[in-house]
Amino acid sequence: MEIDREKVLKILQEIKSIHLVAATKYLNVQQLYELEELGVKIFGENRVPSLLEKYEQYHGKGIFHMIGTLQVNKVRYIIDKVAMIHSVDSYKLIDEIDRQAKKHNLKMEILIQVNIAMEESKHGFLKEELSSVFTYLKSKENVIPKGLMIMAPHINSSDTEKYFIETENLQKELQKQFPMFNLNILSMGMSNDYEYAIKHGATHVRIGQALLKDSPK
Numbered sequence: 001m002e003i004d005r006e007k008v009l010k011i012l013q014e015i016k017s018i019h020l021v022a023a024t025k026y027l028n029v030q031q032l033y034e035l036e037e038l039g040v041k042i043f044g045e046n047r048v049p050s051l052l053e054k055y056e057q058y059h060g061k062g063i064f065h066m067i068g069t070l071q072v073n074k075v076r077y078i079i080d081k082v083a084m085i086h087s088v089d090s091y092k093l094i095d096e097i098d099r100q101a102k103k104h105n106l107k108m109e110i111l112i113q114v115n116i117a118m119e120e121s122k123h124g125f126l127k128e129e130l131s132s133v134f135t136y137l138k139s140k141e142n143v144i145p146k147g148l149m150i151m152a153p154h155i156n157s158s159d160t161e162k163y164f165i166e167t168e169n170l171q172k173e174l175q176k177q178f179p180m181f182n183l184n185i186l187s188m189g190m191s192n193d194y195e196y197a198i199k200h201g202a203t204h205v206r207i208g209q210a211l212l213k214d215s216p217k
């Protein structure tokens with residue numbers, strides 16, 4: 001049988017375009033340098049105080065993303081320190097990111113968090129709200145929407161797969177509906193399920209525990 005050159009290139013491209021966002025909540029600054037040496041380029045923090053502390057102490061080449069729930073009144077502390085905010089879950093937060101970005105004369109890349117399994121304990125917009133959210137984003141000059149982020153439910157990995165599929169489909173619909181944006185990022189998949197997420201179009205996997213020795217994952 002012949003090699004399908006186009007397919008090989010496509011697969012290589014697909015794999016190359018997946019970014020590891022190292023979730024840093026279990027890590028100290030020394031370990032950020034250790035990860036950087038191994039080739040990790042993006043550090044994802046989920047709490048503002050820890051992000052500020054690491055940002056101050058770390059002077060390497062890696063960049064920071066905000067991946068955890070962000071309170072509206074904390075945006076101003078991180079706006080000029082992160083390259084992307086994954087966890088945008090309210091109109092108020094969109095407004096504040098836009099306002100602070102304007103103030104700092106920068107454009108902030110954001111992902112819209114979707115509460116894909118409609119869990120009460122989880123943040124994020126419901127999928128029915130997404131059209132309105134992205135329509136709203138058209139008027140926000142200093143915010144650049146790049147795609148979607150989900151936190152999958154804590155169930156076993158094979159059951160999580162349906163949420164990844166659903167998110168990928170949502171992404172495709174939104175790309176059609178909002179061609180003025182470049183919605184090519186899908187931030188999904190963590191230590192216990194990232195292989196499934198990648199299978200269904202994740203471009204950014206956020207991994208913490210699996211980077212550590214003796215972790216259960």
Ligand SMILES: *Cc1c(COP(=O)(O)O)cnc(C)c1O
Pocket residue numbers: 023025046067068190191192206207208209210
């Ligand atoms: C901690 C964290 C992760 C990574 O979780 P692990 O199970 O440790 O891989 C991903 N996303 C967010 C928002 C987190 O807070």
